[in-house]
Amino acid sequence: MKIVILGAPGAGKGTQAANLSVKLKIPHISTGDIFRSNIKAGTPLGKTVKQIIDNGGLVPDEITIEIVKGRLSQEDCRDGFILDGFPRTIPQAEGLELILDQMGAKLDYVLNIVVTDAAIIRRLSGRRICPDCNTGYHIDHDPPMEEGICDNCGARLIQREDDSEDTIISRLNTYHDQTEPLIGFYEERGLLANVTGQYRIEDTTNEVYKVMGIKE
Numbered sequence: 733m734k735i736v737i738l739g740a741p742g743a744g745k746g747t748q749a750a751n752l753s754v755k756l757k758i759p760h761i762s763t764g765d766i767f768r769s770n771i772k773a774g775t776p777l778g779k780t781v782k783q784i785i786d787n788g789g790l791v792p793d794e795i796t797i798e799i800v801k802g803r804l805s806q807e808d809c810r811d812g813f814i815l816d817g818f819p820r821t822i823p824q825a826e827g828l829e830l831i832l833d834q835m836g837a838k839l840d841y842v843l844n845i846v847v848t849d850a851a852i853i854r855r856l857s858g859r860r861i862c863p864d865c866n867t868g869y870h871i872d873h874d875p876p877m878e879e880g881i882c883d884n885c886g887a888r889l890i891q892r893e894d895d896s897e898d899t900i901i902s903r904l905n906t907y908h909d910q911t912e913p914l915i916g917f918y919e920e921r922g923l924l925a926n927v928t929g930q931y932r933i934e935d936t937t938n939e940v941y942k943v944m945g946i947k948e
Contacts, residue, residue: 734839735812736918738843741903744847771785788903822917825914842914846929858872862889865882867885
C-alpha cells in the first residue's frame with residue numbers, strides 16, 4: 733500500500749505514519765528525518781537545509797524530489813511505503829506522480845490530518861528536547877519531573893529553533909501558501925481522506941483505520 737500523509741507542521745503526521753508503518757509492515761519515510769540527519773552530520777545538504785528551515789522556508793523541490801526518488805527505489809519500498817512530509821508543493825506532487833509512473837505504481841491513499849492553527853502553535857511551542865540524549869518533552873502534556881531538566885540524564889532542556897512561536901507562525905504561513913493547495917490536487921484525483929488531528933492521538937489513529945478499512 734502506498735500512502736501520503738498531509739497536514740500542517742505539528743498536525744501529527746509523523747505519529748500516524750509510524751503507527752501505520754507498524755500496522756502495515758511498510759517503511760515510514762520522513763523527509764524531515766532525512767534532512768535532520770544531514771543537518772546533524774554537517775553535510776553540505778544539511779547546512780543548506782538548516783538555513784532554509786531556520787527561516788521557516790521549504791527545501792527546494794528539486795533537492796527533495798531527488799532524495800525521495802532514491803529512497804523509493806530501495807528494496808524495502810517494493811510492497812509499499814508511507815510518505816510523511818512529502819510532497820509539500822504541487823511541483824513535488826507532480827514529481828511524485830512521475831516517480832511512481834516510472835515504477836509502474838500509484839498512490840492508494842492521501843490522508844489529510846486537520847488541526848487548527850491555534851492548536852498547532854500551542855502544541856509546537858510547548859515542545860522541549862534534551863540536547864544530550866534526545867528525549868522529548870512537552871510543557872503541558874509530558875513535562876519533566878523538574879522543570880527544564882531532562883529526567884534521563886539531567887541536562888538542561890532546550891527549545892528547537894523551529895519550535896519558537898515566530899518560526900511556527902512563519903511555517904504555518906508557508907504551509908497555507910504552498911502546501912494546502914495539495915488538498916485540492918489530491919481531491920480531484922479521488923485519493924483524499926480528511927481525518928481530525930485535534931484531539932487524542934488514539935482518536936486520530938482510529939479514524940485513519942476507519943477510512944482505510946483497517947481492522948484494529
